[in-house]
Amino acid sequence: MRCAEARSWPSVTTTIPACSRPRPRRWLPSLPSRPGARGPIQRPPRAHRRSIPSISNAVRGVLGGWLLALVFAGGALADPPPGAAPFPPELEARLAQALETSPSRTQPRTRHRMPDGSPRYTNRLILEQSPYLLQHAHNPVNWFPWGDEAFAQAEQLNRPVLLSVGYSTCHWCHVMEEESFEDPEIAEYMNANYIAIKVDREERPDVDDVYMAAIHAMSGRGGWPMTVWLTPAREPFYGGTYFPPRDSPNGKRRGFLTVLRQLSGFYTQDRLKAGLRASAIAETIREALAPPPSVGVPGSDDIKRALAHYKRRFDAKNGGLSRSRKFPSSLPIVLLLRSYRRTGDAELLQMARKTLDAMRRGGIYDHLGGGFHRYTTESTWTVPHFEKMLYDNALLVVAYLEAFQVTSEEAYAAVARDVLDYVAREMTSPHGPFYSATDADSEGEEGVFFVWTPKQMREAVGPEHAKLALSAYGLAGKRPNFERTHYVLRRDLSVEELAAAHGMTPSATASALKEIRAKLYQERAKREPPLLDDKQLVAWNGLMISAFARAGLVLREPRYVEQAARAAAYLLEHARPHGQLARYVRNQKPYGTGLLDDYAFLEAGLLDLFEATGDARWLADTRALQRDLDARFFDDEAGGYWISPDDGERLLVRAKPASDGALPSGNSIEVMNLLRLYTLTTDGDYQMRAEMCVRVFSDSLHAAPTGHARMLEAVDFMLDRPKEILIVTPEGRDGAEPFLRELAGVYLPNRVLVTVSESEAKALVPEVPWLERKRALRDAATAYVCEDRVCDLPARSSKVFGEQLRKKPYPYPEG
Template structure:
């Protein structure tokens, strides 16, 4: 999410405020991370070609230190290889329409960093060169962190980073560094913790001033260029001027303040001493808290702005499964319904926008993120398993249709996000005028769309319309009848949707962030694999299997998993989230595909995760490996943000692996992980719903269900019982009888299980004891109910 939280609260920064007690502001909970450095060298290596011509291609950014001829040549060559959209974004151009300025970000492989390659600011990427420059020139560092689809990041670029006075100030008095938070979550986590500790809130873009040794002494989010803009008393110019003066006039006090802040960050992210494993009562109390936070009118947990929060919904489904809690089920069902009906959902192209700015789910921030849509698919599928409501399954299908159409790369992996903005405005691509519907659609189609989605001449958003469901299908049918229009409402709406999509495709599209991230792809692997299993759709399994295969190919360099892939280049050693989410995706693919090699791949990744990330002294996983760059702090995430925490997903993986492999060491590691976070969970249980989902599994007597298919039989009737019911704390193995031996090598729970009497056979086991093998659907249902499961009729 982009946040402008700080923009209305800017205060004049004085030396006393800077140096005295800034660290005493209440600290927030979240963590930090670390990674291998991604430095770009600008050494004066010999170059070929006409250097003087290269030097003259771009003007030196105002106030910038002179660039070497070699660097300018490299920048010019890099710019020639960029997509035309990179140059087109430049605000400052020459008479021929070419960008006037270029900086080191032109050498990067991040779509976000390339957006800033033609700013008049002499940006550096995070790396040794930037910090050496700061020490050499004795300058503070201005660190800006954002991401490519962030609306307020775009606003700050246009207002502040394209401002020549701001650029000159930064170039003459600071070393300016840009970071893509999605490529470097380790850096983002460290300094977001600082922002929250120093301001009481956080968000992006993040604006931090550091000492040359990377310690923060000022933090904010969005900042306008100068005072008076957007009602602020001070902007970047005033703030940076005063901070730079403070740095040089009273350097000792400033650096002491930075030291205190760094020490405070180390304190709040220090590993906790392990306690005991949290009890099941914590699950009950967390569910009650979420239910009390429920909006009974519009659904959702909390007030505006409203976020999807699928981990909360999934936890409440588990609360209902554990203790038959109808209130928990209502929170989930009503929230999912309101979201699917609201403007947060794209009713033309499918997929969910990032979040709603209002209580009603009507006006979203229009970016679409891969991780949101992946997690929501799973939430809708699980709710469908509980209720049997086909509308929930239809939403999951529609989201996956959108992902395949707009977010699937040729290689079979998934892009990251699409922007909120197009044509310089937020949401333009997604809005409709009533007259546009009349021009594009047949009269009956136009009436159906207007009635269903509340389209009016006045509009509901800046004079235009965000489509959102206001009338059920029977009301649409009645409106058609009253107007003397024939046709089935659902059919008319579907034909209208196709026409609107085709017409919208002719507009200028929002920007696509086409980098591939391992962690987010792992989440989408789970979405497609779970949909393949629950909906019995082999095509979804084909997508998931191909994506898994390609990820393991393109994201592996010299035997090491990487985080980011863009334009045929994989880079940055993978973080905890990358390993945990990918392992979870592979386990879901394994359950849906019956391929033992997929479980073997997950086990290999788990071995690396245990070796490189596990804290032997205090338990749980660090967010960075032993080989990553050392930053100010090294954290262990337990709190969920827009994505589940890496430790939460890792805990769930450990429990599942223990069941698949019968290796109790995995379960012991999971128990140690929970013990590490016992105090945090008890103090703030609603901050970690994904970890509580894993805790729910840990406290359950897990079921192991093995289906052995006889030759020539797909065992559909037996497997359908598993597909159609919500069985959260279980592992499934589906295998042909001929493959039992291969499965048993990696999943010993399959060993010695056979298709008895030539018929497909299901084995339901728990705590080392198995029920009688059965071929009969009714018997299987009785066995599952005997283990405390409530099945749909």
């Protein structure tokens, strides 16, 4: 069974498919529990366009509504959405203008078209920039974007609000769109009885977090598409994830239209009860997302409890946790590696290696184009949901790099290179920053772009290499693993094993495999590619900047550092209007309000760039962002950072996120930023804020340490004696490379690094005071390894430097 896009919840409970049966809603007895969606979904064909329209903003202000209506009278909309009142003339003019300048004028992503191919319906989403919202701009549903206008209309018309949240590359979001939001009967009922709001969870993660907490409280699970029924006061009274369009033939499964009718009736007939239920759920959300401050301090016992849980739940056969589906984020590889370094527990290293090996060999990895898919629908890492997310790939690059440093296993470095080369080739804008994701679907079906038949593979590689290709990619002598007819590619056999099986030398086999991969990639490129979400999210770019910068430092690849620097420079110029970060950039313009993740993740990337380059600019930009973050996001009374700024929109609750999901929590990354900044600058304010952060979350961390793996990495840093490493050279930085190569081969995560010339070191002393009086001795590159500003003897040879770096790490203290 294919399930809706699930959220990997960070608690000790297992991830439950979003389309499985929810708990009974005891607080709403008039509506029985919705049975889950079972079996494959037969969905109608549609025109599934591969590109996202680039929409210019509607003209505002200088032309009055009457003039717009006059100018665009010839381009009026075809029909209003069914069941909806006609649009006011000014709004219709704005929509018509946006449509005239949009590619969707002639290539609409809908099956509702006029005889000339233009869209029959256009709604307010045509005025937005989010690719996900633009996907729904021609649904027959009268969609509103999130905002005061929608809730004011709900209040005025005494209607409930239907909130639908998803993202552009979500397979099951597409399914629900095709089945329900493109259905005229369902759309007409929604338009006549609800105010319908669409939200892109990537554009507004703050909104998504609030209502996902409600769904989780009501049903014990979460996922996308998320469907929530709200009062005009924005409080939820019912919700779920994916809903099939209509009741099942046996009557055991309620369809979306039935639920819409029942909930509209419930709200209309007993608005007081609906309001009371909504208020109770809203209070539950507030308790979940903004818990009272704690008083304890996390320690090594919390790390040990998390590790014990991972050991109990580890899948010894397949790697990862013992679940029917596999998420890369569910087992924190980096925490395992860092704890292995401190404890010497070989089981932790074995768990990390087993998981990394299973992922790089499995179908979750794109063996032709590079990059990881989001997660697999079964336990062997073979059959994925095929979307590729920028953040997954950024985080996995770092995991493979750290594993390479621990083990010296070249296969891990090769995966990191392959992923970064894929991102540079296919996920990078011409201006430098990185795109968000690619879809799971192409040609209207999931996975079509990525899967193969033996016949297709033979024709692509030719008779000379056909047998080797089929054997290498798991098609030889095995049953199809996808939809009973196709294969998701795997790479289970090593070059040496393939060479022995085919009577070839390893070098000849490696050469042939390289040629085979190139031919298959070229043949696949002829297929209709998945949709590309081209918005450039600041937060996700920060993660990928970190990945490129760290890879450049570890692999000694200057091109990766250059890629990171180009993206960072662009974002600092284009995503920081008036000195404050935006949420994302699209078409070279900033949009949305920057949130905690945007600041924290970008700061981490800039710190990694500073360490990779020694360029003081990146440290200065980091500190400037930190000042803005402290001024607008920090809770001065209790500690911790709010998800949104003081001057941002007020939702039902102002969350202070601590637990990880598919992405690390903003607070956990920010604690690490503060610790690194303190170690670099010795500014005690950074240390104070870091300590306040870990204290305020200590209760939730004690209760569910596995949900706070990234915060535990920060705790690991705090429980260590981080090294301060300086490589200072004569002018021009000649001679630093041997020291940097030595450092790259040592797994030393809890450290800061500065690489500068003597004159640069002198100029940087006001920012990094411990650089004072550090010189390149005898006019040669010199390395200093320090702890708490107390240094070993200066090292003028990389060998001595390496010995200083490889001193036995400090064990965890008790408690």
